[in-house]
Amino acid sequence: MHLQGAYGNVPYTVKQYRTNSGISAVANTCTRMETLSSQRPTMLDVAALAGVGLTTVSRVVNGKRGVSETTAARVRAAIEQLDYRHDVQASSLRRLDRKTATIGLVLEDVANPFMSALHRAVEDSARERGMLVFAGSCDEDGGREREFIGALRARRVDGMIVVPAAPDHSYLLPELRVGTPVVFVDRPPRFLDADSVTADDRGGTFMAVSHLVAGGHARIAYLGADQGIATAEERFRGYRDGLAAHGLDVDPTIVRLGLRSIEDAERAAAELLADGRRPTALLSGQNYFTVGAYRALREHDVLRRVALVGFDDFPLAELLDPPVTVVAHDPVELGLAAARLLFRRLDGDRSPSERIVCPVHLVPRGSGETPPKTG
Amino acid sequence: MHLQGAYGNVPYTVKQYRTNSGISAVANTCTRMETLSSQRPTMLDVAALAGVGLTTVSRVVNGKRGVSETTAARVRAAIEQLDYRHDVQASSLRRLDRKTATIGLVLEDVANPFMSALHRAVEDSARERGMLVFAGSCDEDGGREREFIGALRARRVDGMIVVPAAPDHSYLLPELRVGTPVVFVDRPPRFLDADSVTADDRGGTFMAVSHLVAGGHARIAYLGADQGIATAEERFRGYRDGLAAHGLDVDPTIVRLGLRSIEDAERAAAELLADGRRPTALLSGQNYFTVGAYRALREHDVLRRVALVGFDDFPLAELLDPPVTVVAHDPVELGLAAARLLFRRLDGDRSPSERIVCPVHLVPRGSGETPPKTG
DNA sequence: ATGAAAGCGCTAACAT
DNA sequence: ATGTTAGCGCTTTCAT
Numbered sequence: 008m009h010l011q012g013a014y015g016n017v018p019y020t021v022k023q024y025r026t027n028s029g030i031s032a033v034a035n036t037c038t039r040m041e042t043l044s045s046q047r048p049t050m051l052d053v054a055a056l057a058g059v060g061l062t063t064v065s066r067v068v069n070g071k072r073g074v075s076e077t078t079a080a081r082v083r084a085a086i087e088q089l090d091y092r093h094d095v096q097a098s099s100l101r102r103l104d105r106k107t108a109t110i111g112l113v114l115e116d117v118a119n120p121f122m123s124a125l126h127r128a129v130e131d132s133a134r135e136r137g138m139l140v141f142a143g144s145c146d147e148d149g150g151r152e153r154e155f156i157g158a159l160r161a162r163r164v165d166g167m168i169v170v171p172a173a174p175d176h177s178y179l180l181p182e183l184r185v186g187t188p189v190v191f192v193d194r195p196p197r198f199l200d201a202d203s204v205t206a207d208d209r210g211g212t213f214m215a216v217s218h219l220v221a222g223g224h225a226r227i228a229y230l231g232a233d234q235g236i237a238t239a240e241e242r243f244r245g246y247r248d249g250l251a252a253h254g255l256d257v258d259p260t261i262v263r264l265g266l267r268s269i270e271d272a273e274r275a276a277a278e279l280l281a282d283g284r285r286p287t288a289l290l291s292g293q294n295y296f297t298v299g300a301y302r303a304l305r306e307h308d309v310l311r312r313v314a315l316v317g318f319d320d321f322p323l324a325e326l327l328d329p330p331v332t333v334v335a336h337d338p339v340e341l342g343l344a345a346a347r348l349l350f351r352r353l354d355g356d357r358s359p360s361e362r363i364v365c366p367v368h369l370v371p372r373g374s375g376e377t378p379p380k381t382g
Numbered sequence: 383m384h385l386q387g388a389y390g391n392v393p394y395t396v397k398q399y400r401t402n403s404g405i406s407a408v409a410n411t412c413t414r415m416e417t418l419s420s421q422r423p424t425m426l427d428v429a430a431l432a433g434v435g436l437t438t439v440s441r442v443v444n445g446k447r448g449v450s451e452t453t454a455a456r457v458r459a460a461i462e463q464l465d466y467r468h469d470v471q472a473s474s475l476r477r478l479d480r481k482t483a484t485i486g487l488v489l490e491d492v493a494n495p496f497m498s499a500l501h502r503a504v505e506d507s508a509r510e511r512g513m514l515v516f517a518g519s520c521d522e523d524g525g526r527e528r529e530f531i532g533a534l535r536a537r538r539v540d541g542m543i544v545v546p547a548a549p550d551h552s553y554l555l556p557e558l559r560v561g562t563p564v565v566f567v568d569r570p571p572r573f574l575d576a577d578s579v580t581a582d583d584r585g586g587t588f589m590a591v592s593h594l595v596a597g598g599h600a601r602i603a604y605l606g607a608d609q610g611i612a613t614a615e616e617r618f619r620g621y622r623d624g625l626a627a628h629g630l631d632v633d634p635t636i637v638r639l640g641l642r643s644i645e646d647a648e649r650a651a652a653e654l655l656a657d658g659r660r661p662t663a664l665l666s667g668q669n670y671f672t673v674g675a676y677r678a679l680r681e682h683d684v685l686r687r688v689a690l691v692g693f694d695d696f697p698l699a700e701l702l703d704p705p706v707t708v709v710a711h712d713p714v715e716l717g718l719a720a721a722r723l724l725f726r727r728l729d730g731d732r733s734p735s736e737r738i739v740c741p742v743h744l745v746p747r748g749s750g751e752t753p754p755k756t757g
Numbered sequence: 758a759t760g761a762a763a764g765c766g767c768t769a770a771c772a773t
Numbered sequence: 774a775t776g777t778t779a780g781c782g783c784t785t786t787c788a789t
Contacts, residue, residue, distance in 0.1 A: 060760040090556045092535045096471040097782035100765045118502040127493040160467045181465045328703040435776045472766035475781045
């Protein structure tokens with residue numbers, strides 16, 4: 008028991024604590040002169056106050072066995088009294104597995120309802136394991152993705168869940184090799200063999216086209232994003248394949264790709280509707296585009312004359328009048344699956360990379376069941 | 383220059399690199415025997431490969447002056463070649479200011495559209511300064527708030543932005559004292575003197591009541607959350623004060639507090655509408671409750687007979703039919719103001735704590751302009 | 758059951 | 774302009 012002077016052979020500025028039992032003890036290294044009150048207590052402070060060694064405090068904090076219950080209680084009391092907080096950064100620096108109990112989540116946009124629902128699912132999974140998540144938005148910008156992932160690397164996250172934006176992910180190879188698992192979600196990685204959880208994009212638009220054709224439509228327009236985005240490409244493929252499967256041709260004049268925003272989609276839909284030979288149905292490749300298309304339909308007062316089916320469900324879709332028919336995949340399902348996969352890797356699973364594909368569902372609500380009308 | 387053997391008096395396992403100029407150098411401490419290939423390169427590896435000292439690498443990485451351009455270029459090449467990534471955790475451990483370039487963001491729910499818009503605003507502000515943000519959800523649970531903030535403390539975040547859930551924040555006092563700034567947003571802290579950015583909640587509901595009264599309404603119901611939540615209390619106060627200001631009494635039978643979800647609100651609104659002496663207008667204290675109320679109105683087929691005004695704007699409010707009149711405050715504005723305040727504190731501002739109140743706006747869209755009808 | 762000492766990757770003070 | 778050394782707060786190894 009060290010009552011005064013120095014701890015080990017490290018020189019300390021003496022600081023006295025008074026414990027319940029009236030024992031006083033020494034604490035806090037203080038080479039630089041600063042007001043002690045503004046310093047955070049360290050394990051050494053706790054050790055001194057509890058009258059035990061540094062290692063014992065470490066054992067208690069990490070819940071390791073080999074400490075008597077009485078000692079542990081004293082340590083816990085000291086922690087409480089000093090408002091001590093373990094430093095996971097310093098801890099991870101020295102620990103063998105270098106784990107930081109932190110994961111990175113690379114999203115398209117944390118404020119997109121689909122992405123934020125996915126975020127919440129990942130957060131909940133992480134919390135169960137006492138892990139925190141760094142989330143960030145890339146806005147479909149590959150450069151920002153690299154930048155953000157670089158920042159995650161610099162913080163030594165234990166793993167990452169990524170909605171990819173970049174056209175090439177081979178730059179992540181060293182990271183994977185060093186043992187940091189990366190799970191791709193919503194879209195598969197490019198030029199990299201890694202785990203992924205995606206939705207059946209092609210199947211979704213195929214299903215949507217079939218639904219519209221079954222409803223009598225033969226002139227179906229398409230609103231899609233840049234074909235550089237894997238999801239967008241697959242969805243467009245489903246549209247083409249769907250038409251082909253029903254013996255219909257793709258009419259390039261009613262296909263609008265490369266859209267980026269609600270406004271883009273609204274403009275594109277407005278153009279299509281203004282045309283003399285306008286489509287009898289609109290198929291939108293993404294939640295935001297569906298909203299834009301809906302606005303255009305309302306603006307042109309053809310809400311119940313031109314059908315609309317959207318990919319991705321969105322909040323309030325069922326409250327609109329008419330409610331919006333969508334092809335939906337559950338972001339929570341994607342997020343949970345991705346997290347499960349990531350944690351399995353963190354737990355040491357080294358089996359070949361997996362490609363999980365979640366099914367999509369058609370949710371008929373009204374807007375997609377409008378029969379075709381001409382003029 | 384060290385060509386072989388040991389670096390300083392630290393024993394190393396020798397590892398040879400060949401540089402462009404043909405100089406070979408030593409690297410990588412390796413006490414534990416592990417395959418070197420699976421190790422992350424450290425500054426020492428970079429230093430060895432570039433044929434310079436450790437400090438020089440540190441200087442280059444941190445962009446400090448005092449390194450010749452030729453040396454810097456050699457170092458950068460080595461960094462590139464080894465795919466070296468700076469370890470901010472280790473860096474922060476040793477650096478004087480202990481900064482981690484990380485902030486914590488404590489939200490009610492990352493998936494709530496209001497919260498995720500705020501999140502995005504904070505993220506964008508943080509990115510400008512090269513900082514990352516830990517976001518998490520507390521679901522109005524004070525215990526979860528403390529738990530999450532504890533995890534943030536353990537990761538030594540530089541500062542926090544908090545949408546408070548707990549009934550008492552004095553537990554954050556040691557954190558503030560140790561120099562970690564905390565800015566409260568959307569709601570003020572309780573039992574703690576700290577910065578806050580809030581909306582004019584009382585003024586908002588007061589305005590809403592006045593608007594409805596001006597439209598001829600005298601029987602206005604209220605749907606609100608638990609009065610333990612500061613925002614909820616202020617909004618309810620604005621409702622009462624608004625009625626009083628127009629000589630109207632609060633009728634407790636048409637006030638429903640303590641709601642927690644869309645479903646709660648839908649049920650409460652349905653009850654109010656089923657009653658013989660039903661209100662002519664509904665005032666909702668929160669975005670989710672507005673959605674619930676809207677559903678109930680539609681269910682009872684009184685969408686254009688009973689008026690509805692909601693607090694908080696929400697996506698697609700203007701797309702509904704009738705579009706929803708709301709009292710809105712901008713989450714982006716709140717987020718940006720909170721971030722600005724936090725960064726000012728991080729830059730050393732020690733002036734007395736600030737209480738910023740953002741104005742709210744009435745956005746008449748239709749649902750709130752329905753004239754009162756009886757029966 | 759407990760403690761002393763070494764050292765994780767880095768920055769800062771002090772050389773030169 | 775560059776290098777050497779100490780040590781940030783912690784975990785681990787090896788004592789006892």
